[in-house]
Amino acid sequence: MIRTERLILRPWRAEDRPAFEALVNTPVMMAKLGGVRPAKDIDAMFARRLDDQKRYGHCYWATELRDTGALIGSCGIRIASNYGGGAPVAGMPEIGWRVAEAHWGKGLAREAAQASIAWGWTNLDAPAIGAWTTTGNVRSWGLMERLGMARRSDLDFRHHDHAPGDPAGAMIVYLLERSA
Numbered sequence: 001m002i003r004t005e006r007l008i009l010r011p012w013r014a015e016d017r018p019a020f021e022a023l024v025n026t027p028v029m030m031a032k033l034g035g036v037r038p039a040k041d042i043d044a045m046f047a048r049r050l051d052d053q054k055r056y057g058h059c060y061w062a063t064e065l066r067d068t069g070a071l072i073g074s075c076g077i078r079i080a081s082n083y084g085g086g087a088p089v090a091g092m093p094e095i096g097w098r099v100a101e102a103h104w105g106k107g108l109a110r111e112a113a114q115a116s117i118a119w120g121w122t123n124l125d126a127p128a129i130g131a132w133t134t135t136g137n138v139r140s141w142g143l144m145e146r147l148g149m150a151r152r153s154d155l156d157f158r159h160h161d162h163a164p165g166d167p168a169g170a171m172i173v174y175l176l177e178r179s180a
Contacts, residue, residue: 002061004115007108008069009061009076011053012046016062019071020046023100052078058123060096063112073099075112077120077129087157089173093120093129097143104139113147117176127178130155132171141172149174 002009012020021042037045052059061076075097080089095116099109120129131149133140145151155173158164 002115002119003066004111006066007072007112007115008064008066009112009115010064011059012049012062014050016071017043017046020049020062020074023071023073024098028101048078049074058119060098061116063097063099063108072103072108073097073112075099075109076116077124080130087171088155089130089132089157093124093126095120095129095131095176097140109143110146113143117147121178128175130173130175132157132173134170135172141174144174147176149176 001011021039024045025037025042049059049061053061056079059076059078060074062071063073063075064071075095077093077095080087080092080094095113097109097113097116099112117129120126130152131140131144131147133144135141141151152173152175155175157171157173159171
């Protein structure tokens with residue numbers, strides 16, 4: 001478990017599944033990520049978080065407000081898959097975040113991401129931590145830049161969950177390299 005000034009990042013529990021969908025699968029949240037997904041896709045997304053935690057000891061954790069315990073999203077580090085096509089980021093630690101729109105503009109995603117990165121440098125033997133999103137997800141890649149990540153177009157890839165030509169499948173990659 002990670003504690004910050006305002007947040008707690010913790011492993012997901014099975015009983016979090018309904019709240020997870022309510023947070024991450026809204027029209028606003030999914031607007032740049034291919035649109036609202038069917039329940040089976042959210043089930044798979046949630047199962048990946050549980051599996052990542054079990055397999056690696058970390059994942060995109062449940063993110064709660066410390067003062068109320070309210071679940072507001074997900075943030076953490078997972079090990080990237082090959083995204084169905086040998087993506088150049090496969091096997092890389094990947095930081096990711098999703099904060100419910102009711103909590104946007106409060107610096108919570110940045111706070112959670114900074115804590116996750118600090119955890120990653122302490123607990124993972126990796127030369128870099130990556131992050132990726134669509135070109136249209138300006139808020140997300142803007143946060144990547146505020147976190148000190150550098151754009152790496154040589155690592156861009158297509159996400160297999162989206163049809164060829166679908167802009168939601170064109171992933172742009174940023175990296176944060178470990179300090180010497």
